[in-house]
Amino acid sequence: xxxxxxLQSFSTMTHSARHxxxxxxxxxxLQEMLTHIxxxxxxxRDQLIYRTFIDLLSDNLLSxxxxxxxxxxxxxxxxxxxxxxxEMTDSVFTRSFSALxxxxxxxKDAELLILNDDRLQIFFQKIGRYLLxxxxxxxxxxxxxxxxxIAHGADLAAMxxxxxxxxxxxxxxxxxxxxxxxxxxxxxxxxEEERLVNIVEALLTCDYSEEALIEFIExxxxxxxxxxxxxxxxxSFFSGRTCTLNLMKTLYFALKMNNLAPKLQxxxxxQVAKWLKLGA
Numbered sequence: 001x002x003x004x005x006x007l008q009s010f011s012t013m014t015h016s017a018r019h020x021x022x023x024x025x026x027x028x029x030l031q032e033m034l035t036h037i038x039x040x041x042x043x044x045r046d047q048l049i050y051r052t053f054i055d056l057l058s059d060n061l062l063s064x065x066x067x068x069x070x071x072x073x074x075x076x077x078x079x080x081x082x083x084x085x086x087e088m089t090d091s092v093f094t095r096s097f098s099a100l101x102x103x104x105x106x107x108k109d110a111e112l113l114i115l116n117d118d119r120l121q122i123f124f125q126k127i128g129r130y131l132l133x134x135x136x137x138x139x140x141x142x143x144x145x146x147x148x149x150i151a152h153g154a155d156l157a158a159m160x161x162x163x164x165x166x167x168x169x170x171x172x173x174x175x176x177x178x179x180x181x182x183x184x185x186x187x188x189x190x191x192e193e194e195r196l197v198n199i200v201e202a203l204l205t206c207d208y209s210e211e212a213l214i215e216f217i218e219x220x221x222x223x224x225x226x227x228x229x230x231x232x233x234x235x236s237f238f239s240g241r242t243c244t245l246n247l248m249k250t251l252y253f254a255l256k257m258n259n260l261a262p263k264l265q266x267x268x269x270x271q272v273a274k275w276l277k278l279g280a
Contacts, residue, residue, distance in 0.1 A: 038094025042145025128173030139190030154195035
């Protein structure tokens with residue numbers, strides 16, 4: 001059976017028919033979906049595979065073992081970290097859509113609490129690596145649809161923080177990645193900032209120290225000084241500066257509109273005001 005035809009047929013089934021199909025063909029279907037999760041065919045990857053995963057999770061059509069297998073597979077080096085560090089290659093689709101699926105698996109597990117604790121903790125310990133190491137910052141790719149690996153990585157980080165078994169001792173590695181995500185030699189143009197600020201909001205929701213976040217903001221802007229001292233006013237500085245300022249301005253207004261962390265707001269405001277004068 002062709003995977004594309006199978007998924008198109010699955011999308012038209014009733015709930016009971018889907019349930020029966022998963023009992024008979026579920027393992028085959030999931031394996032085929034994983035095999036093609038990073039397909040450059042946008043219809044297959046985004047419209048069919050990803051949406052079917054969401055339907056399966058929403059309708060509780062996956063067994064505990066299937067959920068665990070999906071989590072173990074998609075968090076592996078062959079999926080979430082597949083060829084990470086490459087730029088302008090199709091491997092980004094596997095990484096990005098694995099990140100998106102893992103975020104949804106964690107959201108489901110937050111309700112059910114059935115994923116293996118040891119494997120969750122291993123994942124939590126290295127979650128910061130994704131945004132840190134990902135270098136392919138493309139949003140929409142012509143003829144292949146959305147890659148959006150930075151936005152999907154942000155979604156994954158925020159959902160990880162919200163998981164009830166996440167230990168805030170792992171937060172610094174995520175913040176370290178967030179600090180450097182603006183220095184990838186590009187300026188985000190597909191609303192990545194709005195997704196990235198969800199990481200900080202998730203930490204605040206989980207009662208992460210506002211003082212620790214203030215220290216993080218100061219470190220974000222210390223990067224400006226360090227870059228100027230070591231490399232001067234080169235192209236990398238201006239893309240990093242612009243991208244960081246856009247991210248910090250987005251965070252400032254997100255905090256202000258939600259009436260969160262007034263001290264943190266003041267710190268961001270002061271730093272943004274200082275560095276905006278740089279180009280005057």
